[in-house]
Amino acid sequence: MILERDFADAHAAADWLAVSVATRLEKALRARDRAGLVVSGGRTPALFFDRLAQQAIEWKLVTVTLADERCVPADHADSNQRFVRERLLVGPAAVAMFVPLSDKIAALPHPWDVTVLGMGEDGHTASLFPDGDTLAQALSPATTVPVVALTAPGAKQRRLTMTLPELTNTHALFVQISGAAKKRVLEDARRADTPPPIGLVLRAAPADSCVVWSPDGGQT
Numbered sequence: 001m002i003l004e005r006d007f008a009d010a011h012a013a014a015d016w017l018a019v020s021v022a023t024r025l026e027k028a029l030r031a032r033d034r035a036g037l038v039v040s041g042g043r044t045p046a047l048f049f050d051r052l053a054q055q056a057i058e059w060k061l062v063t064v065t066l067a068d069e070r071c072v073p074a075d076h077a078d079s080n081q082r083f084v085r086e087r088l089l090v091g092p093a094a095v096a097m098f099v100p101l102s103d104k105i106a107a108l109p110h111p112w113d114v115t116v117l118g119m120g121e122d123g124h125t126a127s128l129f130p131d132g133d134t135l136a137q138a139l140s141p142a143t144t145v146p147v148v149a150l151t152a153p154g155a156k157q158r159r160l161t162m163t164l165p166e167l168t169n170t171h172a173l174f175v176q177i178s179g180a181a182k183k184r185v186l187e188d189a190r191r192a193d194t195p196p197p198i199g200l201v202l203r204a205a206p207a208d209s210c211v212v213w214s215p216d217g218g219q220t
């Protein structure tokens with residue numbers, strides 16, 4: 001069953017999510033040499049990244065990668081890598097190992113320990129856009145590649161996205177959203193006969209999964 005946690009504001013949601021993710025990474029490091037964390041881009045995770053970066057865990061043993069990336073230079077304002085470098089890989093978390101999204105992530109230990117996703121109002125998550133040209137391949141349970149390139153009318157730039165099997169190959173999955181509109185989209189997606197990508201990801205999600213909601217995204 002997927003838990004749903006509603007918070008009074010973006011700061012409370014970010015605090016709770018940061019502690020929840022850090023707790024799972026610590027648990028993973030008690031069992032293994034390294035822990036693996038998948039995070040998302042967009043704007044919603046900004047406060048969460050600020051809080052997570054300050055958590056006192058063995059960051060040098062944590063590998064961080066992205067659920068999706070825009071096909072832009074790494075220093076471009078829309079680059080998810082840039083966002084992660086500026087907001088998550090700072091302070092104590094600066095010593096984590098960041099691996100940009102590419103097919104090379106197949107060589108990293110699996111399952112991931114924690115995956116944190118966002119969602120757009122069209123029901124996309126990572127860069128699984130409902131109108132994406134390679135969506136069928138990216139959603140297929142039979143897909144063996146971890147990452148596909150995708151072009152969608154709803155996305156400004158061409159994207160790289162983890163496939164559905166890769167996104168859900170994780171011990172714990174969180175979906176962080178804010179605002180009334182996204183809450184409605186997500187609830188509809190969970191009930192739909194033909195769900196958008198977020199609904200399909202949630203149906204394949206591990207037992208340790210949670211949707212984290214706040215009415216606003218906070219000042220980012």
Ligand SMILES: O=C1O[C@H](COP(=O)(O)O)[C@@H](O)[C@H](O)[C@H]1O
Pocket residue numbers: 040041042043044045067068069070080117118119120125126127
């Ligand atoms: O394009 C993207 O959109 C989603 C949602 O972004 P947000 O700005 O509404 O938080 C995000 O999760 C994804 O990683 C990103 O590339």
